[in-house]
Amino acid sequence: MTLLFVLVTETQNIAYYTMNIYKSVTHYNNHKKGFSSERCILAAIIILLFLTSPFMSRYVSARPGDEVRDEDRFASLREQMVQQQIKARGINDPATIEAMRNVPRHRFVPTARQRQAYNDGPMPIGHGQTISQPYIVAYMTQLINPEPGMKVLEIGTGSGYQAAVLAEITDEVYTIEIIEELGKWGEGNLRDAGYDNVRVKLADGYYGWEEHAPFDAIVVTAAADHIPPPLVEQLKDGGSMIIPVGSAFRTQNLMLVEKQGDETVTRSLIPVRFVPFTRAEDQ
Numbered sequence: 001m002t003l004l005f006v007l008v009t010e011t012q013n014i015a016y017y018t019m020n021i022y023k024s025v026t027h028y029n030n031h032k033k034g035f036s037s038e039r040c041i042l043a044a045i046i047i048l049l050f051l052t053s054p055f056m057s058r059y060v061s062a063r064p065g066d067e068v069r070d071e072d073r074f075a076s077l078r079e080q081m082v083q084q085q086i087k088a089r090g091i092n093d094p095a096t097i098e099a100m101r102n103v104p105r106h107r108f109v110p111t112a113r114q115r116q117a118y119n120d121g122p123m124p125i126g127h128g129q130t131i132s133q134p135y136i137v138a139y140m141t142q143l144i145n146p147e148p149g150m151k152v153l154e155i156g157t158g159s160g161y162q163a164a165v166l167a168e169i170t171d172e173v174y175t176i177e178i179i180e181e182l183g184k185w186g187e188g189n190l191r192d193a194g195y196d197n198v199r200v201k202l203a204d205g206y207y208g209w210e211e212h213a214p215f216d217a218i219v220v221t222a223a224a225d226h227i228p229p230p231l232v233e234q235l236k237d238g239g240s241m242i243i244p245v246g247s248a249f250r251t252q253n254l255m256l257v258e259k260q261g262d263e264t265v266t267r268s269l270i271p272v273r274f275v276p277f278t279r280a281e282d283q
Helices: 002-032 037-051 066-089 094-102 111-116 134-143 161-169 180-192 229-233
Strands: 123-126 129-131 151-155 172-177 198-202 215-220 235-245 252-260 263-272
Touching: 066 094, 066 134, 094 134, 094 161, 111 123, 123 180, 134 161, 134 235, 134 263, 151 161, 161 172, 161 180, 161 198, 172 180, 180 198, 229 235
Parallel strands: 151 172, 151 215, 172 198, 215 235
Antiparallel strands: 123 129, 235 252, 252 263
């Protein structure tokens, strides 16, 4: 019902503004006698599209209360996401569900795409990277059995969303991003959202973050063609790593790696599609 209300309201707003612009153009035309009715309608539509474009939005101040209404709308969309995409598909870890409910996903996507932030799918964030589908974020989070007191390493900061979800539950999150512009943006998103228990490093994630090892869990958000040995070494005894493994731009396997003493147990879970694991030599 909320989504229907939003759609109806936005449609009414568009119709209202289009009609008013059309009346203004027609009024001007009646004096100048330069356009046909069809051209008046076309002019009204072009003016409306220009005024509502992202370009113009940078120069038009928001009306009082708009930000509050937007946050209320995003909160409603986030709850729908949790109910329909997360819980309905079998995610049952209370901490993971609450984290997905709390993290404002729309603050971790480009501004122009905020209205699509809670859609059921991945979303491009620039530099050939994506923010993962909400369900996949929740699924990977649940697999490491997150809880307070844990120290977690993430490979592939991106926009910072997965790190934010982990930071909602665990005490310490260390995250590595190899693309400098993306890493700085993701770090800014995390700071703006208030996640001060996350540390960001610009580096090749293949080698992990040795000075802060060992980690209770490692979450890798890019597809590698093999499991990096340095990451396995940096897992605590009894720790787990979740990582997509396979060829770039093809279906990969999401793997769960569990460290038991000097041995590791690896399980293939589900087919996935992730962006490739970027290495320093690839840049």
